[in-house]
Amino acid sequence: MTPIFEYKLLNQPFGDPALYVRLANEKKALLFDLGDISVLSPGELNKVTHAFVSHTHMDHFVGFDHLVRLNLSRNKTLHLFGPEGIIENVKGKLKGYTWDLVSGYSFIIDVSEINSNCIKQGRFICNEKFKAGKISEHPLTAEIDSTPCYTVCTAPLDHRIVSLSYSIEERFHININKDKLMKLGLPCGKWLNDFKDAVWRGESDDFMVSIIEKESGGRVIEQVPLIKLKDEIATISKGQKIVYVSDCRGTESNFEKIISFAKNADLLFCEASFLDRDREKASERGHLTAKQAGFLAHEAGVKELRVFHFSPRYEGSPEKLYQEAEQEFKK
Numbered sequence: 001m002t003p004i005f006e007y008k009l010l011n012q013p014f015g016d017p018a019l020y021v022r023l024a025n026e027k028k029a030l031l032f033d034l035g036d037i038s039v040l041s042p043g044e045l046n047k048v049t050h051a052f053v054s055h056t057h058m059d060h061f062v063g064f065d066h067l068v069r070l071n072l073s074r075n076k077t078l079h080l081f082g083p084e085g086i087i088e089n090v091k092g093k094l095k096g097y098t099w100d101l102v103s104g105y106s107f108i109i110d111v112s113e114i115n116s117n118c119i120k121q122g123r124f125i126c127n128e129k130f131k132a133g134k135i136s137e138h139p140l141t142a143e144i145d146s147t148p149c150y151t152v153c154t155a156p157l158d159h160r161i162v163s164l165s166y167s168i169e170e171r172f173h174i175n176i177n178k179d180k181l182m183k184l185g186l187p188c189g190k191w192l193n194d195f196k197d198a199v200w201r202g203e204s205d206d207f208m209v210s211i212i213e214k215e216s217g218g219r220v221i222e223q224v225p226l227i228k229l230k231d232e233i234a235t236i237s238k239g240q241k242i243v244y245v246s247d248c249r250g251t252e253s254n255f256e257k258i259i260s261f262a263k264n265a266d267l268l269f270c271e272a273s274f275l276d277r278d279r280e281k282a283s284e285r286g287h288l289t290a291k292q293a294g295f296l297a298h299e300a301g302v303k304e305l306r307v308f309h310f311s312p313r314y315e316g317s318p319e320k321l322y323q324e325a326e327q328e329f330k331k
Helices: 042-046 064-071 086-095 178-183 191-201 226-233 252-261 276-285 290-300 318-329
Strands: 005-009 019-023 029-032 048-052 077-083 108-114 118-125 136-139 143-146 150-158 162-170 173-176 208-213 219-225 234-237 241-245 267-271 305-308
Touching: 042 048, 042 064, 048 064, 048 150, 064 077, 064 086, 077 086, 077 143, 077 150, 077 162, 086 108, 086 118, 150 252, 162 252, 173 191, 178 226, 191 208, 191 226, 191 234, 208 226, 219 226, 226 234, 241 252, 252 290, 267 290, 276 290, 290 305, 290 318, 305 318
Parallel strands: 029 048, 048 077, 077 108, 241 267, 267 305
Antiparallel strands: 005 019, 019 029, 108 118, 118 136, 143 150, 150 162, 162 241, 173 234, 208 219
């Protein structure tokens, strides 16, 4: 099975938190947290359409300016999600610059603020000098962002302030059997993405899929009913689930939320700032230990654990944090 989510954790293990997730075969990517993102190329950052911020401590939000700068002259909308107060945070950042040369720019920032019982939404339009518009409110739902292909959900955690954890989950996975494709005499190409999109959208069995061959100049060479392609070239299975847990305290309440939220995930990215011998310091700073991260992954039944966001005090021995987390996870 070829995963639909291509991911990389930036700046690990001691740098700012940021997880880059690209959708395979699409010119689209998502960011979870906005720490230092300068390691990404302009091409990678230009693909970012959505950014999900856990909280606005500097090491999780400093990359916002860099992301805006690289997208400023592009005709696109950046969708930004974060905890209570993030609309004001974005407003304050944007007010720190002079916008007298952007009249022809169509870039837009849509900000969704996740509150306990609603989502507040604000829009900042570049060619209007990012003047803050009217804020609207909508009911809070389990899925804060969704497409026919995947959903993004969130769970609030206690970091002395609210810190949001996030999950991204493929609704179901569609795998193309290339051998069967060849036996039917059908070419590979963009039309396969169109076919997958039709399945994810829930089109009827008699929906006709256009087979397009690159070599024929984009000409439609055949139309095939959706059900025939589903039966003959596709295998549909459980979708991939990735969970991102950043700064939070090692409390029973947080543990219960994380275990439930990350249940049976394929991959859990979890902060592990301190060794368990320093759990009092971890508690003071509002962070998890590596042992706690391993425990949470074990209890949630996740397939793979990736720990990150280590305290600088362990720069000489990061392997101890990895080992402690892995030992608890695999017990």
